[in-house]
Amino acid sequence: MVQGRRPRRPPLRRVLWGGAEVAVTLGVVLLLLVVHQLWWTNRQARAGAERKVHALEREWEGGGGGGGGDEGGRGAADASPGDDGAVPDDDPAVGDDTPSGSSTSSGSSRASGGRGGAAQPRWDQAYAILDVPRLGLRAPVAQGISKAKVLNRGYVGHYPGTAQPGRAGNFALAGHRNTHGEPFRYINRLRRGDTLTVRTEEATYTYVVDKKVAQTSAGDGGVIGAVPRSRVVPSAGYSEPGYYITLTTCTPEFTSKYRLVVWGKLSRMTPR
Template identity: 65%
Template sequence: MPVVVQQGRRRPPRPLAARLLWNGAEVAVTLGLVLLLLVAHQLWWTNRQARAAAEKKVEALEEEWGRSGSQGEGEEAGEGDDDGGGVGQDGPAGGSPAPARDRARDSALAGSRQTARPAPTPHWDQAYAVLRIPRIGIRVPVAEGVSKGGVLNKGYVGHYPRTAQPGRGGNFALAGHRNTHGEPFRYINRLRDGDEVSVATKDAVYTYVVDKTLAQTSAHDGGVIRSVPRSDVRKGYGYSAPGYYITLTTCTPEYTSKYRLVVWGKLRAMRPR
């Protein structure tokens, strides 16, 4: 008796549209995973790396200062009439004399600075100071320049070239990341009038006090880092007389670089090491 073999029914091939849809879904899932990994790298890994490196640099600076004591090596870069960020020449805005209280403070600070040796001129990308902001738990190195690769992406805070150095007359202007790469300036929007900001160098500790904030201005507002800081975009924000200022700048809103957030303060005290 002949054996009858029953053939199974052959599946019809998938329509081309279905195959394309399936392949597209696979590609979308793969891309989603890659993007998720990139986001994790940017928001977590770069912060972890940069914070660890910045903390290590702070410890190295403090150890170096402890070994060398208070011996200085030359003249500090940046004087009171320096202009900030490569913008045009800037004279004292308003031309009005400082109040008597400010003149007395400036005289006292000038006298105390004579007891400390000037700091050496920092080289480009060199970390040479430590910034502390107790209100938001910041302790980070300050390096010369605001390049991303050499300074900001290391988790450091960068000093704008051609602005004053710590404790000098004029404007000691700084920039830092608000998100990723250590994000040292993420919470400077929480600073309030009266909060202290200290800058330690090999020879002295300078204490500034926050007294003004500009929540949002153009990324090209060079006036905020001039020697007498005053916004070119938001009229009425800033100062009108020479002094001893500090400026902190970062991007805003968070996770964008469209605008700049600015915090200003004035020098209150100087303590030689």
């Protein structure tokens, strides 16, 4: 008995079927990308940042010196031009949570931001720990704002050209709000009077939250100036020199259009 051939699908049906298969495949790929960005990068970065915090604490307790050497750190002579505080060229929505256009100079940093005469931290070196009790945050602070070697590792980045912790001027920091550990995701919840501590090998510096800027331009470099003051929101900021800390991140969430800024003032220093 001869079996008949299977009836062929009409051309339109074949096209629709093929389109559906492509759509499902693309949907799966996009889902995997979202999972990678929103879950896997956070998991990896948080775990790595926590290990670095513990490593710094062990080193300081053991008197190892070196200000918390980072296994991925490099000497200043080896720093690439892209790591000197300039805003990276790639899409800041997934990594650059930093205002551009800073007018502070690295020369002024070396003059007023040193750590009691100690050598400056190497580029990308984790050398301090930021504690924010209200947010349950403990994160390593590294020199520079390189995406690949600092921010994407779940670290908080110190803007080159700004003061070091506890020094006169502005200790300015950047961190991701979304993905890659997102240490600064909830800094919008900080209130006036909340405390922030920055621990180094030499001392613990306690800052008190004082002011916030809910939204400013990504290029508002005034917010990280030695006397921080927004160039976009004239009423926001300070008019006198002092001992400041600045936290910056992207806003709204999952975008990089604007920047959210939190300022604080140094209240005390406790030597180790």
